Amino acid sequence: MARVKAEQQQPTTGMTLIVLVGLAIAFLLFMAFLNVVKSGNLLSETNLLFAALIFYAGAGALYLGFGVTGTESYVRFASLATWLGLIANTAAVAHRWYEAGHPPFASVYEMLLSFVWTLAVLTLVAEKKFGVKVIGTVTMPVAIVGVVLMQLLRTDVHPLVPALQSTWLHVHVTLAMLAYAACALSFALAMMFLIQDNMKTETFLAVTSASTLTIYASIVLTRFENWGGLSLVAWNPEQKSEVLLSKGVRLFVTIPDLGWVMTLTLLVVASPLVLYGLARWKNNDSFLTLANRAVFISILLQVMTLVMFLVRARDGRYPSLDADGLFATSLAASPFILSGLVGGVFISLLYLLLLWRRPDLERLLPNADNLDRITYKTIGLAFPLLTLMIAAGAYWANQTWGSYWSWDPKETWAAITWLVYAGYLHMRVTRGWRGRRAAYFAILGFAVVMFTFFGVTYLLPGLHAYA
Amino acid sequence: MAVNFRASARKVWQTAASIKTGVVLLILVVIFSAAGTIVLQRPNTEPDEMQNAYSPQALRILDGTGLTDVFHAWWFLTLMILVSCSIIAASVERFPNAWRYFSRPYKYPDESFRRVLYPQTSLAIADEETGLVAAERALHSLGFKPERVVREDHFGIFAERHRISEMGVYIVHASLLLIFFGAVVDGIWGWRGTLNLNEGETSSAVELRDGTTRTLPFAIRCDQAGQENYKDGSPKKWWSKLVVVKDQREVEKKEIVVNDPLVYRGVRFYQSSYGPNGKVEKFSITATPSSGSGEKREISLGVHDTVPLDADTTVRFAEFIPDYAVRDGQVYRRSNELGNPAAHLVVSSKASGKSFDVWFPPLEEIADNSKAPYQLQPADLQMGHFTGLQVSHEPGQWAVWTGVVLLGIGLAFVFYVVHMRFWAVPVRDGKTGKYTLWIGGSANRNRDAFGQRFDDLVALLEETLSTIPKTSPSEQVATVAGH
Numbered sequence: 001m002a003r004v005k006a007e008q009q010q011p012t013t014g015m016t017l018i019v020l021v022g023l024a025i026a027f028l029l030f031m032a033f034l035n036v037v038k039s040g041n042l043l044s045e046t047n048l049l050f051a052a053l054i055f056y057a058g059a060g061a062l063y064l065g066f067g068v069t070g071t072e073s074y075v076r077f078a079s080l081a082t083w084l085g086l087i088a089n090t091a092a093v094a095h096r097w098y099e100a101g102h103p104p105f106a107s108v109y110e111m112l113l114s115f116v117w118t119l120a121v122l123t124l125v126a127e128k129k130f131g132v133k134v135i136g137t138v139t140m141p142v143a144i145v146g147v148v149l150m151q152l153l154r155t156d157v158h159p160l161v162p163a164l165q166s167t168w169l170h171v172h173v174t175l176a177m178l179a180y181a182a183c184a185l186s187f188a189l190a191m192m193f194l195i196q197d198n199m200k201t202e203t204f205l206a207v208t209s210a211s212t213l214t215i216y217a218s219i220v221l222t223r224f225e226n227w228g229g230l231s232l233v234a235w236n237p238e239q240k241s242e243v244l245l246s247k248g249v250r251l252f253v254t255i256p257d258l259g260w261v262m263t264l265t266l267l268v269v270a271s272p273l274v275l276y277g278l279a280r281w282k283n284n285d286s287f288l289t290l291a292n293r294a295v296f297i298s299i300l301l302q303v304m305t306l307v308m309f310l311v312r313a314r315d316g317r318y319p320s321l322d323a324d325g326l327f328a329t330s331l332a333a334s335p336f337i338l339s340g341l342v343g344g345v346f347i348s349l350l351y352l353l354l355l356w357r358r359p360d361l362e363r364l365l366p367n368a369d370n371l372d373r374i375t376y377k378t379i380g381l382a383f384p385l386l387t388l389m390i391a392a393g394a395y396w397a398n399q400t401w402g403s404y405w406s407w408d409p410k411e412t413w414a415a416i417t418w419l420v421y422a423g424y425l426h427m428r429v430t431r432g433w434r435g436r437r438a439a440y441f442a443i444l445g446f447a448v449v450m451f452t453f454f455g456v457t458y459l460l461p462g463l464h465a466y467a
Numbered sequence: 468m469a470v471n472f473r474a475s476a477r478k479v480w481q482t483a484a485s486i487k488t489g490v491v492l493l494i495l496v497v498i499f500s501a502a503g504t505i506v507l508q509r510p511n512t513e514p515d516e517m518q519n520a521y522s523p524q525a526l527r528i529l530d531g532t533g534l535t536d537v538f539h540a541w542w543f544l545t546l547m548i549l550v551s552c553s554i555i556a557a558s559v560e561r562f563p564n565a566w567r568y569f570s571r572p573y574k575y576p577d578e579s580f581r582r583v584l585y586p587q588t589s590l591a592i593a594d595e596e597t598g599l600v601a602a603e604r605a606l607h608s609l610g611f612k613p614e615r616v617v618r619e620d621h622f623g624i625f626a627e628r629h630r631i632s633e634m635g636v637y638i639v640h641a642s643l644l645l646i647f648f649g650a651v652v653d654g655i656w657g658w659r660g661t662l663n664l665n666e667g668e669t670s671s672a673v674e675l676r677d678g679t680t681r682t683l684p685f686a687i688r689c690d691q692a693g694q695e696n697y698k699d700g701s702p703k704k705w706w707s708k709l710v711v712v713k714d715q716r717e718v719e720k721k722e723i724v725v726n727d728p729l730v731y732r733g734v735r736f737y738q739s740s741y742g743p744n745g746k747v748e749k750f751s752i753t754a755t756p757s758s759g760s761g762e763k764r765e766i767s768l769g770v771h772d773t774v775p776l777d778a779d780t781t782v783r784f785a786e787f788i789p790d791y792a793v794r795d796g797q798v799y800r801r802s803n804e805l806g807n808p809a810a811h812l813v814v815s816s817k818a819s820g821k822s823f824d825v826w827f828p829p830l831e832e833i834a835d836n837s838k839a840p841y842q843l844q845p846a847d848l849q850m851g852h853f854t855g856l857q858v859s860h861e862p863g864q865w866a867v868w869t870g871v872v873l874l875g876i877g878l879a880f881v882f883y884v885v886h887m888r889f890w891a892v893p894v895r896d897g898k899t900g901k902y903t904l905w906i907g908g909s910a911n912r913n914r915d916a917f918g919q920r921f922d923d924l925v926a927l928l929e930e931t932l933s934t935i936p937k938t939s940p941s942e943q944v945a946t947v948a949g950h
Contacts, residue, residue: 380882381882384879387874387875388875391874395868395871396726398864399727399728400726402659404867407500412504413501413504416501419497423490423493426490427486
């Protein structure tokens with residue numbers, strides 16, 4: 001991320017970036033090679049994932065470079081790097097599949113593995129088939145976050161419990177991954193549409209601030225402990241699992257002072273939104289200049305928070321309110337807080353990209369009409385996939401639990417997602433909703449998808465305990 | 468009054484059929500289902516958990532409004548019925564038009580249609596027949612089956628593909644109704660319950676969700692059940708050998724595993740759990756005479772079994788308590804869960820008429836094990852197992868699965884099958900008397916890709932036109948005669 005920021009401030013030209021990225025990749029691969037020679041196991045999953053990470057990071061940097069400077073030659077190298085990353089990723093998936101004896105969909109780790117793979121494939125498809133070259137600017141950082149998260153999550157192969165031993169599971173999860181990836185793509189396209197549709201930059205400012213605010217608010221509201229601590233799930237390093245007090249009740253430890261840091265960052269990320277509100281209210285644009293500065297400060301503070309979180313939550317033993325003694329925690333125990341923090345930085349950086357390079361972006365993106373049409377096509381792909389995903393899940397449930405529909409939260413939210421997209425299609429086809437309103441709907445649909453995927457698993461109880 | 472009534476009925480109908488109503492209903496469904504995932508639901512929550520989560524007052528309100536069981540509340544059902552009505556009304560309102568469009572394809576474009584259609588183009592031709600032949604050939608080579616249309620004194624060429632695509636959306640809506648129908652049938656006539664069987668046991672009583680028992684017209688026997696584990700000890704497979712018994716005859720046999728149920732007469736039996744049933748299958752003990760003379764014997768017995776130890780003495784397995792507690796010199800059964808088991812054996816002597824209690828584990832305050840004429844030592848305890856079956860009867864599921872398949876087909880038509888139409892009409896300019904061939908096309912979706920296809924057709928037509936020789940006089944005569 002630091003490299004990304006440096007580029008935004010002083011855009012490099014021509015070959016410099018390519019050479020830099022190439023050298024970085026070569027250096028990292030060389031380091032990895034030394035490591036491999038030492039361990040003597042070339043094709044382990046960790047090494048493959050590390051290679052994928054390196055290539056995806058290179059691709060991400062080049063895509064960002066393209067987004068910032070508009071140098072066409074970056075894209076060629078970026079897609080080459082994506083291809084290489086994809087090969088390593090595919091090998092990792094295959095390795096996992098071979099090792100586990102079942103397709104990699106059984107745990108959060110394996111789902112992430114497949115998700116990142118799908119994302120890389122879709123990036124290449126969008127680039128080669130639809131000519132949306134800048135898409136990698138968004139998807140590659142997401143892939144990088146995915147791979148980093150995977151390094152932190154448990155990697156040992158878990159055998160499948162009896163209920164999961166079904167072909168329909170694989171059909172169901174494959175369809176889910178494809179559908180969610182298509183939804184993610186439609187979301188990114190809708191955002192690009194809004195840029196091309198001359199939506200005001202300050203509106204994006206408000207949205208950015210609101211999204212980061214949501215992230216920090218949900219962390220502070222659910223995890224802030226008295227005297228400024230932050231409670232995190234305790235982690236048992238030997239068993240590589242969460243510490244359970246009783247069935248389904250996790251043990252939380254409190255990291256002192258981190259709660260105050262989170263609260264401070266919460267206030268700072270909220271400030272651009274407040275300033276935006278003031279600017280609208282007083283009709284005074286000088287507040288907006290201030291708000292943009294606030295975004296910049298908020299990024300610095302967010303990075304600082306992230307670093308503090310990484311340092312303190314990576315390992316170390318902390319007291320708990322529910323049990324005596326000190327307990328260990330780990331980043332693997334809090335994947336969602338971690339991805340929230342990284343996501344916040346990422347969203348804010350994307351806003352800065354828009355703020356500083358908007359004319360270039362507008363030149364590079366396909367025109368608004370095309371984007372609108374491609375968004376619709378992507379949803380036209382996502383919707384049947386969602387339908388089949390729900391149908392396959394229902395069939396599987398019918399074979400396992402004797403009921404095709406039991407109103408379990410995950411099921412219900414999948415149905416809600418389906419209904420939201422059904423609403424989109426009806427409004428578009430019969431009411432002729434195009435442009436802005438359709439884009440808002442696509443964004444709403446993706447928000448619901450994210451909630452179904454992450455929110456339901458970690459907030460609402462249900463049968464879908466393993467995913 | 469009558470007119471008024473008709474007018475208001477019409478209004479109600481139009482409201483029901485409007486997209487706005489449909490979308491409002493969808494939004495309501497979304498809001499209430501979301502509420503049903505956030506508020507704890509009675510069917511999947513223990514009563515104490517509910518009481519812990521909400522204050523009594525809040526719980527009363529939630530129960531009263533049905534928010535603790537959203538998906539079975541009358542208003543949710545009403546909402547689903549309204550959604551169905553809206554789908555039916557919207558489809559009925561729009562279907563006749565679509566059906567006309569589908570059943571009577573528009574084959575000859577009139578002038579006003581030709582003016583507004585996009586994409587369209589005109590090519591110069593020598594005469595009518597040349598144009599028609601060229602259009603036929605070009606469409607043929609694109610894989611269409613062009614037909615010649617005659618309208619009074621005009622000729623035209625019409626070709627189309629995938630007309631069924633126009634029906635896609637009706638297939639989708641009809642399949643949704645079919646799924647709802649199946650769900651309603653299951654809601655009314657379907658039932659679900661559990662049946663726990665010990666190995667060797669036969670039963671036809673299914674315990675339903677609401678606590679009542681349903682007796683099946685046949686019985687199920689479990690011959691054997693078992694569990695296989697992974698190396699790390701987590702369960703890999705549960706299996707049960709089930710036999711359907713009807714009128715004392717074995718009519719069907721199947722070994723079921725999770726994900727592979729036994730189906731008999733529409734009733735399905737699923738493997739859902741497996742475990743110790745708290746009952747003893749075999750208790751092995753060693754018995755040594757207290758007198759010291761005589762050899763050590765190994766015996767095994769089930770509950771209530773009596774086994775002779777010698778000519779005079781017998782041992783009886785009186786009782787097995789899976790979870791015991793001792794209070795006031797009495798042994799109590801604390802629960803039926805296998806936690807803290809105790810076995811009660813009675814050694815009796817016929818000659819003396821005396822009985823001695825023996826407890827495992829030894830309970831000194833109850834009985835002294837050493838007083839018995841035989842010293843008993845436990846060797847092995849084999850517990851019996853039960854297999855937990857989910858039983859369900861869902862007569863509507865075939866409607867549901869048919870609906871799902873139709874839904875898939877319908878969606879494929881809606882999104883990926885394009886109804887393409889091409890028309891070609893030779894037009895004579897009134898002033899110059901020269902002929903041009905008017906070509907138009909239309910597609911119901913994916914218009915940009917269709918535009919490309921149309922351009923291909925035009926290019927092909929131009930090429931074809933250049934290769935066709937001047938029409939022979941006889942054909943010209945024919946054309947004139949056709950006028």
